[in-house]
Amino acid sequence: MLRVEGIRKSFDRFNALSGADLHVGSGKIVAVIGPNGAGKSTMFKIITGHLKPEGGRVLFGGEPISSLSPHEICRKGIGMAFQIVNIFSRMSVFENVQAAVLSRTRQAGNIFRAASKMAVGETMEILASVGLREKAGSIAGKLSYGDQKVLEIAIALSTSPRLLILDEPTAGMSSEEAAVCTGLIRRLTAEQGLTVLFCEHNIELVLSLSDEIMVLQGGKTIIQDCPEAVCKSPAVRDAYLGGAA
């Protein structure tokens, strides 16, 4: 479904990515791991069009997408939940999800109907599926941090993605919030058969959730394989433990 081939990206003199590869098969859950600064978020931003690569290419469904803008990539079927909470904080929880539904159904330019009467059922259904139905009327910016992260996943889901990208979904959460969020991701992937690409520092979550793990270090791919193979890889041990193991 998604193939990233030799992408490069630098910021001033710092090489964030220097020829990283990744492939995500349809229906798979793939985790990207690596130390801080390995280039995980940069790779996700390149896939979603928020950054342009200096080399290499990104193919989605066999079609090159690295020259497309973020909204075009979203319309191709890639939904994203960012690392730092990225919601419409002044709008209600309902309106956050509704905006994504209206955009997906190409109703964003409609000036003739009242928004309050549109996509209500579907929006409430999505909110119910992530457990935010009772908070539909709350202002998004006033939710707890954990709920804001869940809302962000709900927004990404509302675009009906073929590929859902989650950038550190449990980052900054308390252990209780992280457990709820992990359960949610597990349930959603099982119920909806989503293809998911995510990065996460919580190794337990990574091992329990992923079909494949890609390890990134210094902007390069060390390995992409099943969790068992990655755990046994000497290169990965070197990368994480500096050769001490």
Place this chain on the structure above:
Amino acid sequence: MVAPSLSLAYRARSLLRLETLAFPTAAAVLFLLPLVLPEFYVYFAALVLVTGLFATSLNLVLGYGGMYQFHHAVFYGAGAYAFALMLAKAHAPLWPAFLFAPLVSAMLGLLIGAICVRLSKLYFGMLQLSLGSLVWAVVFRWYSFTGGGDGLHEIPLPDAISTTRGAYYLTAVVVLICMVLLYRIVNSPFGKIFQAIRDNPQRSEAIGVDIRLHQLKGEVLAAFFAGIAGALYVVVEGSVVPDMMFWTASMEVMVMCLLGGWYTFLGPLFGAAVILGLRTFAGIYTDHWPLILGIILMAVILFFPEGVLGLLLRRANSKMELSTETEPE
């Protein structure tokens, strides 16, 4: 404590009751005003309505769209000149001339917007200011066609609207219709997505919104309604001058939005009434009325930056939230 979804439904019901009542009440008040007011105040009310529509059209892009529309008066002036020239030079009938005005403004909005929306925030505003000033310079210099700095006066208007009360009634009807349309636009999916872009452009793109295209549509719509306000200005004043599309006019209308509250629908109309009132009535006693405006503005910025109506709305919302807590299920 009731469930938040119930509180939402209650708030929506209250708002619906308010909306249903607002239109006939406003129409009745506007209809009755000329029957009780002296002629000068009828003229003043018409001017407030025209300027209020102009300010509300700016607020569509400034308040709801978050676009730094620094030179909105150019669309107001374009509408006024298009209408005046159609009547004075082409001797066109009233309604074709009246329809022509917003179309010219919308076309100008499309042209300027297509160039400017490639940029964002201050850069957008500065480029728009430059292009708008260019249009003003053409109007100001083209003496043979636009009347140059003198403008165009004694525009031939049909008898029915050449009196103060006739002009007022046409203005009131058109402004009321436009305000209803603008209200619907603000609350349509287009308006909601516009507000989403204002609040978070990156997230908007990530849900598939083409923000440049959306902003361009907003620009055209705002220019269209500013054009209608411009044509109505000619109806009320019977003349048009290039000053109405000079950059200072754009700043003045921005102040109206700021004063009234640019996150509120009626704030700009309120701001227009206050500033026109100050200019008209305080201006009788002193030439230094902008000083009073300056003091009021400083107070607004320091103590209630969301504007006068913004403040009132926030307080009303807080009260409504409290009352929903005691509402029986």
